[in-house]
Amino acid sequence: MTEHPLSGGAPPESLVRSANRQAADWLLRIQASPEDVDLPEQLAQWLNEHESHPKAYAKAQRAWALAGGLAPRAAPAAAEARALPVSAQTRPRQRHRLAWLSSAAAAVLIALGAYQHWLPGADxxxxxxxxxxxxxxxxxxxxxxxxxxxxxxxxxxxxxxxxxxxxxxxxxxxxxxxxxxxxxxxxxxxxxxxxxxxxxxxxxxxxxxxxxxxxxxxxxxxxxxxxxxxxxxxxxxxxxxxxxxxxxIAPWRNGRLAVNGQSVAEVVREIDRYLPGTVLMPNDELGQRKVTGLYDIDQPEQALRSVLQPWSARLRQLAPYIYVVEEK
The missing domain is CATH 2.60.120.1440 (Jelly Rolls)
Incomplete structure (x- = not known):
């Protein structure tokens, strides 16, 4: 587990907020896809990337427990998942959607913790x-x-x-x-x-x-x-x-975001800054695809939909201030 390579010590406030958002993404993946046998290893890798990640994930788990009244669902070990019959591994689409919706309650609390806009020392x-x-x-x-x-x-x-x-x-x-x-x-x-x-x-x-x-x-x-x-x-x-x-140079002064060959994940993260809430993006493959364009950040929801449209993905609002990127 490493310190932030640019700060050389305690993680900066912006890094903590980013870790909280990523923790929300991971919890959403676990809740939506408990049958995914690759998730435990991927989650463990993310947890070990930085000292702020385990703290952020523990916070997300506590938020889930408070919101749902249940302990957070853990991703199954690979051997356990393979031992399940096919009927038990396959979830109906409706249940899958319900898993996403139930995660919204936890995500709301996580978002409130991840986005503290008040900085006491700011002029x-x-x-x-x-x-x-x-x-x-x-x-x-x-x-x-x-x-x-x-x-x-x-x-x-x-x-x-x-x-x-x-x-x-x-x-x-x-x-x-x-x-x-x-x-x-x-x-x-x-x-x-x-x-x-x-x-x-x-x-x-x-x-x-x-x-x-x-x-x-x-x-x-x-x-x-x-x-x-x-x-x-x-x-x-x-x-x-x-x-x-x-x-x-600084096109945001005119309400624009200029993008040239950036990843979908980077662009979604940037536009997310203009939304009063948070956008969760569980799909890594979609996030790695490249985007070029000019987007209206005064209309951030529409801008996000424009970014996602070429990839047959959509922006779904789960609850007030909580959005998730889904493939159609």
């Missing part, structure tokens, strides 16, 4: 589906995306912002004697005056530069200089630079 924050622009004391502007939060600390020798969650677009007032620093997970971005986006999440952090240039300090103490049209993503596999056009 500025947005709710789910909200975007907001704030002007700082030096005249700089910060535009916050959905479910994002920052702290601001201005001193004589510098201006310091920490992105606690989500993503933000900065238009920084030039002042060479007072550098503007943005901390976002594993990276620190330094500028004197420019326009750029910074985002942070469970997989790392990214920077996209619209105007001017920035310096990005990495966990290994290396520094990368980015100019207008450059982007950089730092994750567990390293640092990745790529060019972007102007319309590809």
């Amino acid at each position: 500025y924050r947005t709710g789910v589906g909200e975007r907001k622009t704030v002007e700082l004391a030096d005249g700089s502007q910060v535009q916050l995306d959905t479910d994002s939060a920052v702290t601001v600390r201005f001193e004589v020798g510098g201006r310091h912002v920490e992105l606690l969650r989500g993503q933000a677009f900065f238009k920084v007032t030039h002042n060479a004697s007072r550098p503007f620093l943005v901390d976002a997970g594993p990276i620190t971005v330094t500028v004197t005056g420019t326009a750029f986006e910074v985002g942070t999440g469970p997989d790392g952090a990214h920077v996209e530069v619209a105007q001017g240039s920035v310096q990005v300090a990495m966990p290994d103490a290396s520094v990368e200089v980015l100019k207008a049209g450059d982007s950089l993503r730092a994750d567990a596999s390293g640092m990745h630079k790529a060019p972007l056009t102007a319309v590809q």
Whole structure:
């Protein structure tokens, strides 16, 4: 079991939230497909991937027990499943649907625990589906995306912002004697005056530069200089630079999500940020398929359906704030 490769210690808040969501996915799989003989091994592998996973799964199990009044159903061992007669291994479609629906009660509680939008230390924050622009004391502007939060600390020798969650677009007032620093997970971005986006999440952090240039300090103490049209993503596999056009930089400012060859799971996770609830996606094979397109995040449910439609999958609402991706 490993620590988060970018934080080097306790998992960041965004990673904990991601683990809670994945735990909900796993519990839903167990409840919906108890006859699947591969699930125990797959679940064990996920539990061992990070120290936050067993805690998140235990929380999901407690939520299920409270919601259903029953102990959570365990996935059968492979030998036990093979010993069952075919009639016992095969569930009628109606029962399968009922298993999904009964999981909704647990998922509601899990979602409430996974999405704590209030951050006590934040100076500025947005709710789910909200975007907001704030002007700082030096005249700089910060535009916050959905479910994002920052702290601001201005001193004589510098201006310091920490992105606690989500993503933000900065238009920084030039002042060479007072550098503007943005901390976002594993990276620190330094500028004197420019326009750029910074985002942070469970997989790392990214920077996209619209105007001017920035310096990005990495966990290994290396520094990368980015100019207008450059982007950089730092994750567990390293640092990745790529060019972007102007319309590809922070398109969420105009209510759009631009996707180019990302996996369905990644896109669903991103659009999920704009929904007041959570989307569960038990199908790994579907999640690995690739998507390219431009989606309207001001209409997140419709955007999700547009992502899923080419793959003959659908978005189903099990309960208020609980959605699940199903193959038709």
